[in-house]
Amino acid sequence: MTLLDDEELYQLVNDLSETCFNKSFQHDVRFNHRLRTTGGRYIPAKRLIELNPKYATEMDGSEFIGIIKHELCHYHLHIEGKGYKHRDKDFRKLLKETGSPRHCSPLPSEKKGYNHVYTCEKCQHIYKRKRRIDVKKYRCGRCHGELGYNSS
Template sequence: MDQIKLQAFVEEQSLSVFSKPFRHKATFNKRLKTTGGRYFLNTHNLDFNPLVLEVLGMDIFEGVVKHELCHYHLHLEGKGHRHQDADFKALLKEVGGLRFTPALKERKPVEQLWKYQCSDCGQLYHRKRRVNTEKYVCSNCRGRLKLLGKEAIQNRS
């Protein structure tokens, strides 16, 4: 989809779903990495991440367009257009827009961390690097640390 088709698609969605015209610019922005789209308060233009369409498909992209159009129409009407506003949540639910864009990148792989336990109080520690158990002690009770081995931890980002 190119810029002209995107503009026509957003205008068509605005008329069919919201029964209101979209009179500003809609563009693809390849620099967007973590978001599906963006609404500009000053210019009323919309930016969309082209990866949403390429990676996740047309259904998800349509949900993102509806989400941004909710911001657009509510802001122009002087109603609550922010994510936490009741007007926004109600309109988004009514039109079937997406609340969040699904992740575009795969999650980072599992990370291996060293696991230690205090021999006195049982406190657990996870460290990326090995710790010299002769030199370092428990921060709670100053007891000796015991190496339990490596443990796989799923990264959050």
């Protein structure tokens, strides 16, 4: 799926709102390039839906549509004055009725393994870490031997 412009994005959200909720969407929706760990968010004070553009480009269309439906559940329940937060009964009920996902799948680009590999020089145990550690400060958790850095 290609990245939509503002008008196309609003039209997609409004079409989904009318199809799934039988209500029109009358406020703002936009892409937020700073979102990293979530597919989208609804800001009640501004009545604004922000969507992560990476989900539109990297994932299939059904995942992105599911995120929009999830945020529309927040939106419509907030407008109606009902419980719109994740823990609220109204919200969970509306998610089931509309077939909206409770959580989005992780992005393929964000799925990273480890970057740094350390080996205990005494017992040869291997430690795989995302972040670097100071080998002068930390020791092996099994035998308290010194750690050596290996490139991954």
